[in-house]
Amino acid sequence: GAGVSQSPRYKVAKRGQDVALRCDPISGHVSLFWYQQALGQGPEFLTYFQNEAQLDKSGLPSDRFFAERPEGSVSTLKIQRTQQEDSAVYLCASSLSGVNTIYFGEGSWLTVV
Amino acid sequence: RKEVEQDPGPFNVPEGATVAFNCTYSNSASQSFFWYRQDCRKEPKLLMSVYSSGNEDGRFTAQLNRASQYISLLIRDSKLSDSATYLCVVNTHSDQAGTALIFGKGTTLSVSS
Numbered sequence: 001g002a003g004v005s006q007s008p009r010y011k012v013a014k015r016g017q018d019v020a021l022r023c024d025p026i027s028g029h030v031s032l033f034w035y036q037q038a039l040g041q042g043p044e045f046l047t048y049f050q051n052e053a054q055l056d057k058s059g060l061p062s063d064r065f066f067a068e069r070p071e072g073s074v075s076t077l078k079i080q081r082t083q084q085e086d087s088a089v090y091l092c093a094s095s096l097s098g099v100n101t102i103y104f105g106e107g108s109w110l111t112v113v
Numbered sequence: 114r115k116e117v118e119q120d121p122g123p124f125n126v127p128e129g130a131t132v133a134f135n136c137t138y139s140n141s142a143s144q145s146f147f148w149y150r151q152d153c154r155k156e157p158k159l160l161m162s163v164y165s166s167g168n169e170d171g172r173f174t175a176q177l178n179r180a181s182q183y184i185s186l187l188i189r190d191s192k193l194s195d196s197a198t199y200l201c202v203v204n205t206h207s208d209q210a211g212t213a214l215i216f217g218k219g220t221t222l223s224v225s226s
Binding site for chain 1: 156157158204215217219
């Protein structure tokens with residue numbers, strides 16, 4: 001497809017379980033972003049990649065969160081030992097370069113029970 | 114203080130009404146400004162960029178006041194299809210956020226017939 005693709009679209013995890021969320025950006029897009037959006041809130045920045053380099057991970061809420069983009073294309077956001085407060089939509093976005101025109105995927109909806 | 118603050122809303126208006134949303138940002142070094150639209154259970158999509166001189170796109174007018182650190186969005190002749198959440202977005206070049214976008218919580222607009 002032409003847009004940013006995320007999988008799974010919906011994930012229910014038991015507390016303490018590890019989850020992995022995948023993002024397939026638009027082909028050729030250099031910049032990739034992960035955001036977390038809780039119910040009723042705006043998206044909160046998590047981390048940013050330029051190609052395979054993770055240039056900013058200041059938004060990751062704890063060391064249970066880890067993101068990678070080893071070949072500069074597909075990215076994975078991993079959450080270890082999930083907790084209820086991790087329940088949110090995880091949005092991936094990509095752009096040719098920088099932030100002036102970024103395109104979001106539909107998000108991965110995570111519910112931790 | 115949150116970096117980007119918006120009117121809490123919700124705004125409930127009849128079709129044809131004019132409605133204005135306001136937003137303030139805290140980092141005076143911010144470089145770029147945007148309005149995004151987010152439909153229920155969907156991803157955010159760029160509505161328009163905001164330029165210092167003000168800009169218009171059909172029924173939508175965006176304005177920026179750098180001195181007051183204030184951004185606005187005006188929607189004229191509201192349509193039912195304008196019902197959505199409008200997110201004020203700022204590119205804040207700070208050590209904390211790197212080159213990522215900072216989103217406000219959003220203001221919900223509901224247009225009724």
